[in-house]
Structure formats: structure tokens, C-alpha cells
Amino acid sequence: MRQLALGFGLVAVVLFGAGVTLRSAARSAGDRPFTVLVTGLAALAITAAGMRWWRGRGARYPAGAWMPDAAAEVDEVGEAPAVAVTGVAYEEMDAQEFEQAVAELCRRDGCLDVEVVGGAGDLGADVLATAPGGQRLVIQCKRYGASHKVGSQDLQRFGGTCFAVHDAHIAAVxxxxxxxxxxxxxxxxxxxxxFDGGELTAWATGVGPAPWEG
Incomplete structure (x- = not known):
């Protein structure tokens, strides 16, 4: 909503500036209609460019989607840097949604062949992927509340299958x-x-490593 308001505000400012420019040109031009025409065309071109820019932002970030801070969109050489995924409440997801969210983070950061396999008969694996370095990545996802810690039995069950059954090069919970x-x-x-909740947030926001790094 804040971004939408900023967009309308930008368009309004551009339109207002164009109107002021036209009025000033009309007063000062006198018997020089060609000057008024050129100034008006320039103002209209600026207005159209501003509206095209805002429509482009809307296409990249549809309504309801998270948007990166405007200052972080393009770096000084014109390349899009890694952006932070904000506004994602992982603890409010159900188990299946959380598995999908972790899979999306893997895809975002360059993993290939990402597959969500959690469910009955998953033998401890929830997300399978090929890490950017080519290693086979096996992830188990535990969407628990803050007071429910992952225990040793959870790790033992995963440890019994992640390498022997799923052939993991990198195994992570x-x-x-x-x-x-x-x-x-x-x-x-x-x-x-x-990867605990804090490390998950750091990974998601781009300030910490992914499970296959480090």
C-alpha cells in the first residue's frame, strides 16, 4: 500500500510539474507559439516516461507481493543485487507451506532440480535439490513453534536416511x-x-548463508 501511494504521488507530482511548465511557457512565450508547442511536448514526454516506469514496477511486483526497498533495486552498475525477502512469517505456515517456502529459497539462490517430496513415505527428506556447486542437497523442514525445539530423535531419524537412502552430499535440517x-x-x-529460526531469517533476507554454504 505504501508503494502504491508513492506511485500515485509520483504521477501527481509529474502532472503538476507539467501543468506549471505549460502555464509558464504560455505566459512568457507571447507570440512564440512554437516555443509553447515544444515545451508542451517535452512535458508530455516526461509524464509518459514516469507512468511507464511505474507500470513497470507494478508488473515486477504485483499487488500483495513483497517489494524490496527502492534504494536496493539497482546497484551503481545497473545490475539487480540480491534482494531481501521480507514480510514472510514462516512460523504461521503449515508444514506443507513451509516446505514449499524453503524450496523457493533454494531456487532463488541457484539450486537446480528442486523438488518437494515431504509427506508420507518421504523417509526423512522434505526438499531435494542440486546445490549451485553440484552437490546433492537433502533438507528436512521442521515448522515448529518457538517453544518446540527440534530434538535428538528428529535428528536421528533424519540421520538414518539422509546419507544412506537419499545419497546426500549436504544434509540440513x-x-x-x-x-x-x-x-x-x-x-x-x-x-x-x-538451521534454526534466526539462521533461516538471515538466509531469507540475504544477510546470512544458505544451508549448502560455509
Whole structure:
């Protein structure tokens, strides 16, 4: 809504400026109608360019979608930098929605062959993908509340299948919550990467590494 209001405000300012320019030109031009015509055409061109720019933003970021800060859209060499995914409340999703959201983060950051396989008979894997470096990535997603930590039994079940069954090069558990100390210890011994709620937010907003990095 704030971005929409800014867009209408921009159009209004451009139109107002064009009107002022035309009136000033009409007063000062006197018997020089050609000057008025050229000034009017220039004002109309500026107005059209502003409206095209705003329509382009609307196409990139449809109503209801998150939008990056305007200052972060294009860097100084004209390339679009990595943008932060904001306004996503992972803890309010159900388990299936959370798996899809994690899969989308993988796609966003360059993974290939991303597949959501969570559900009955998933044998501990929720998201399968090929990491940007070519490694086979296996992720288990745990959409838990803040008071429900991922326990050692969760890690043991995943640890029994992620490498032997799913042939993972990189195995990770991503949660909206946290890990118990025994769970974190088990993961460290088995080479399973643990991403808690804070690390998930850092990954999603582009200020922290992805599960296959580091």
C-alpha cells in the first residue's frame, strides 16, 4: 500500500510539474507559439516516461507481493543485487507451506532440480535439490513453534536416511524454532547442518548463508 501511494504521488507530482511548465511557457512565450508547442511536448514526454516506469514496477511486483526497498533495486552498475525477502512469517505456515517456502529459497539462490517430496513415505527428506556447486542437497523442514525445539530423535531419524537412502552430499535440517543441545551435538557428529529460526531469517533476507554454504 505504501508503494502504491508513492506511485500515485509520483504521477501527481509529474502532472503538476507539467501543468506549471505549460502555464509558464504560455505566459512568457507571447507570440512564440512554437516555443509553447515544444515545451508542451517535452512535458508530455516526461509524464509518459514516469507512468511507464511505474507500470513497470507494478508488473515486477504485483499487488500483495513483497517489494524490496527502492534504494536496493539497482546497484551503481545497473545490475539487480540480491534482494531481501521480507514480510514472510514462516512460523504461521503449515508444514506443507513451509516446505514449499524453503524450496523457493533454494531456487532463488541457484539450486537446480528442486523438488518437494515431504509427506508420507518421504523417509526423512522434505526438499531435494542440486546445490549451485553440484552437490546433492537433502533438507528436512521442521515448522515448529518457538517453544518446540527440534530434538535428538528428529535428528536421528533424519540421520538414518539422509546419507544412506537419499545419497546426500549436504544434509540440513531447517526449522522456524531451535535445536536442543543433544540434537545439535548429534548433528555435528554426523555432519548434518542445523538451521534454526534466526539462521533461516538471515538466509531469507540475504544477510546470512544458505544451508549448502560455509
Amino acid at each position: 531447517v526449522t522456524t524454532s531451535d535445536f536442543t543441545e543433544p540434537a545439535a551435538d548429534y548433528a555435528a557428529r554426523c555432519g548434518i547442518r542445523c
